[in-house]
Amino acid sequence: MLTRTEGIVLKTITYGEADLIVSYLTPDFGLLKTFAKSPRKIKSRFGSSLEPLTYSKISFWGKEHASLPRLTQSDIIHSFHLLRERMGYFFKIVEITELTLNFIQEMDANKKIFLLFLDTLKLIEEDYKNTKNSSNKENGFNTSRINLLVNNYKVKFLKLTGFAPRIDSCGRCGSSGNNFYISQGSVLCESCVKQSSVLILNGLPSMIRLSLPVMNFYNSLMTWDTTKILRIKPSINLLEELSNILNLHIKYIISKPLKAQTQ
Numbered sequence: 015m016l017t018r019t020e021g022i023v024l025k026t027i028t029y030g031e032a033d034l035i036v037s038y039l040t041p042d043f044g045l046l047k048t049f050a051k052s053p054r055k056i057k058s059r060f061g062s063s064l065e066p067l068t069y070s071k072i073s074f075w076g077k078e079h080a081s082l083p084r085l086t087q088s089d090i091i092h093s094f095h096l097l098r099e100r101m102g103y104f105f106k107i108v109e110i111t112e113l114t115l116n117f118i119q120e121m122d123a124n125k126k127i128f129l130l131f132l133d134t135l136k137l138i139e140e141d142y143k144n145t146k147n148s149s150n151k152e153n154g155f156n157t158s159r160i161n162l163l164v165n166n167y168k169v170k171f172l173k174l175t176g177f178a179p180r181i182d183s184c185g186r187c188g189s190s191g192n193n194f195y196i197s198q199g200s201v202l203c204e205s206c207v208k209q210s211s212v213l214i215l216n217g218l219p220s221m222i223r224l225s226l227p228v229m230n231f232y233n234s235l236m237t238w239d240t241t242k243i244l245r246i247k248p249s250i251n252l253l254e255e256l257s258n259i260l261n262l263h264i265k266y267i268i269s270k271p272l273k274a275q276t277q
């Protein structure tokens with residue numbers, strides 16, 4: 015059966031001498047892994063369309079639910095080549111690409127996640143062009159704005175996948191508090207901490223004290239429209255505080271299922 019969809023290349027792995035396994039983020043099939051025959055031959059029909067981050071219309075051939083359908087066509091909609099040129103941008107995008115690869119399942123369609131990823135790439139690219147053309151040369155890279163976009167992606171992505179940390183109030187009883195417990199993925203109030211055994215974590219701090227601005231900022235990012243996000247100008251400290259919380263939370267979630275599998 016021939017199937018058509020759209021996809022953004024998240025990752026490619028070489029297979030044999032000249033073949034590739036291409037992992038796409040798609041709106042219709044979640045993570046889609048396809049087999050591309052001889053894409054590196056000079057006259058390959060795929061051209062440069064299999065480069066990471068390329069957004070294309072694709073067709074693939076395979077039985078329904080086949081594990082590795084064969085890619086038959088890919089026509090570039092937008093190459094995002096600028097994002098591969100600048101290492102500073104590319105490394106930031108690798109962060110959200112890896113997060114997405116870790117959480118998204120095959121055959122698990124989610125249009126909202128696809129659009130969030132696409133919008134984030136578009137905004138980073140637009141920002142790169144604007145910075146490059148502006149008279150106040152900032153070396154073509156604005157750390158605050160790209161960190162804001164990366165944090166915004168993480169917050170909304172965790173919400174859409176059901177892994178959002180709870181930062182507004184105690185996750186057990188709902189009363190107010192500002193101590194975030196990594197193993198609980200939540201703020202806990204003092205009396206709930208006394209009643210429960212909070213896990214001590216290997217190599218990770220078990221608790222972080224949150225500032226009021228970061229709690230407000232996080233809860234605002236949950237609801238603010240991504241396409242308008244660059245209108246706000248949070249301080250570098252606020253962005254760093256949020257990055258730290260999100261990264262510890264993500265690290266804990268990713269390590270947990272792996273441990274469970276080996277037991």
Ligand SMILES: [Zn+2]
Pocket residue numbers: 184185186187188189202203204205206207
């Ligand atoms: Zn409580």
